[in-house]
Amino acid sequence: MAMQAWLALPMLALLGGLIALAPLGSQVLRRGVVFIDLAVAQAAAAAVIGVHFVLDMESGVLDQLAATAGALGVSLAIAGITRRWPAQREALIGLLYVAGACLAMLGASAHPHGKEKLMQLLAADVLWVNSFSVLGLMLCAVVMALVRQTRWLAHDIAFYALFALVTSLAVPALGLFLVFSCLIAPALWIERGMRQWTAVLAAWAAALLGLSVSWWLDTPSGPSIALALTLWGVLSLWVKPKPLQYPDPQNPQKP
Secondary structure, three states: OHHHHHHHHHHHHHHHHHHHHHHHHHHHHHHOOOOHHHHHHHHHHHHHHHHHHHOOOOOHHHHHHHHHHHHHHHHHHHHHHHHHOHHHHHHHHHHHHHHHHHHHHHHHOOOOOHHHHHHHHHOOOHHHOOHHHHHHHHHHHHHHHHHOOOOHHHOHHHHHHHHHHHHHHHHHHHOHHHHHHHHHHHHHHHHOOOOHHHHHHHHHHHHHHHHHHHHHHOOOHHHHHHHHHHHHHHHHHHOOOOOOOOOOOOOOOOO
């Protein structure tokens, strides 16, 4: 019973993250901007590092505002890149990721505890997620569940804005690696024709398996869960895709 109570918040955080990120992951694969999550999430992390250590301002609210601002700025930049330089978009998005990573490392080096904060943003320990972060993820999940019933994600402005908002809330709670896994793993199964809710629940089961392994073997929870989701996503390659590979934004009732 004690173990179940202890794991309640991490389990809810993973479920909320998957529900919020899965629809965005389908759009990422459809648009061919797979690196967007890494670039936007890294920008959010770099902004948090900058506020936390470079400006020496320690506040959870300021961290979240910084993450949102950084994610939104890079997300809008990627929107411009995809329109002006579509052929080079993945290369340019990759460079944005590298720039964000370098800025985060430089900022972290300016403080004795900077490396610890940077590691937390890359691979957060989900076992220690707080109720505020879980509430934020669940609100994102509700919003994305409602948005999925509309055509909003088919529009660039709505997609990039929602992507920045969800990512900026997910990275401090789950870490960059786990956010990317939650984004792509269910999307790969949706690409193969699996219904979105089925893909989300199956990914949640894989995530809980990784969480359990982390608990039993006393390994870092973030990397353990990310590995479990990665393996689950890779398994989709051995499944023959159905004719409908992506949800139709013009008819959101279809799977």
